[in-house]
Amino acid sequence: MTGHLELRGLRKAFGGVVATDDVSLTFEPGTLSAIIGPNGAGKTTLFHLITGKLPVTAGQVLLDGVSITGLDRREIVRRGIGRAFQVANLFPTFTVEDSLAAGLMAHAGRTASLLQSFPPPDVKRQAEEVMELCGLTQLARTEARHLSHGDQKLLDIALALALEPRVLLLDEPTAGMGPDERWRMIERVQRLWAARSLTLIFIEHDMDIVFKIAQNVRVLRYGAVLAEGTPEEVRRNPAVVEAYLGAEHAL
Numbered sequence: 561m562t563g564h565l566e567l568r569g570l571r572k573a574f575g576g577v578v579a580t581d582d583v584s585l586t587f588e589p590g591t592l593s594a595i596i597g598p599n600g601a602g603k604t605t606l607f608h609l610i611t612g613k614l615p616v617t618a619g620q621v622l623l624d625g626v627s628i629t630g631l632d633r634r635e636i637v638r639r640g641i642g643r644a645f646q647v648a649n650l651f652p653t654f655t656v657e658d659s660l661a662a663g664l665m666a667h668a669g670r671t672a673s674l675l676q677s678f679p680p681p682d683v684k685r686q687a688e689e690v691m692e693l694c695g696l697t698q699l700a701r702t703e704a705r706h707l708s709h710g711d712q713k714l715l716d717i718a719l720a721l722a723l724e725p726r727v728l729l730l731d732e733p734t735a736g737m738g739p740d741e742r743w744r745m746i747e748r749v750q751r752l753w754a755a756r757s758l759t760l761i762f763i764e765h766d767m768d769i770v771f772k773i774a775q776n777v778r779v780l781r782y783g784a785v786l787a788e789g790t791p792e793e794v795r796r797n798p799a800v801v802e803a804y805l806g807a808e809h810a811l
């Protein structure tokens with residue numbers, strides 16, 4: 561099984577600010593992990609180091625035992641690290657189906673041809689498959705800019721899935737959603753994870769969501785790993801309760 565992600569001694573400094581401080585973590589293939597921690601703990605920076613959006617100051621990122629540190633962002637996606645692109649910002653007037661097709665073609669370095677219909681049949685099939693998986697089939701002909709906030713986020717995830725990641729990183733997939741939409745989204749994410757046997761890692765501030773779906777939880781504070789374990793272990797950890805969870809979520 562593939563999708564083994566290992567972070568070895570990752571460090572990121574912005575001048576005097578150490579945003580990532582010697583982070584070593586392993587994510588086993590097919591697992592669903594949450595990354596939590598206070599504001600400014602370095603969660604998003606950690607994702608940026610994995611995806612190559614930011615160069616590391618020190619340390620290594622290994623995917624299935626092979627270092628992907630320092631590769632360019634497109635190559636990292638090609639190797640199998642998926643993340644959500646903001647599709648509605650990229651192709652606001654495209655329909656859901658066409659924006660997925662355009663995203664797939666752009667990623668593959670393919671251009672639309674005057675001699676071929678758009679989307680080409682193989683791309684159309686891929687787009688249809690991920691729309692089905694993400695529950696977007698009914699909205700295939702809706703322009704991306706007219707989708708609800710939640711459906712735009714699903715479209716972002718649909719494109720990420722279409723690129724066939726081994727590891728998928730989601731930075732606050734439920735941000736900006738009301739309670740109902742939030743739970744619908746998270747159920748959907750959980751189903752996608754199960755359907756694709758992905759290694760899924762998500763950053764989330766809503767502890768009800770984290771403790772309901774995560775198999776394991778990694779807690780960051782001041783850029784470093786404060787704790788890791790099952791939801792139950794983390795909720796029993798006095799340092800985590802004191803630094804972040806508070807009594808409300810403690811066991």
Ligand SMILES: Nc1ncnc2c1ncn2[C@@H]1O[C@H](COP(=O)(O)OP(=O)(O)OP(=O)(O)O)[C@@H](O)[C@H]1O
Binds near residue numbers: 601602606
């Ligand atoms: N491009 C940058 N330049 C300088 N400092 C930065 C930069 N990006 C992040 N930082 C700093 O690094 C630290 C970690 O920020 P980061 O956004 O990774 O935290 P976070 O855990 O994702 O926070 P939040 O929960 O608020 O999203 C913060 O102190 C932040 O101010």
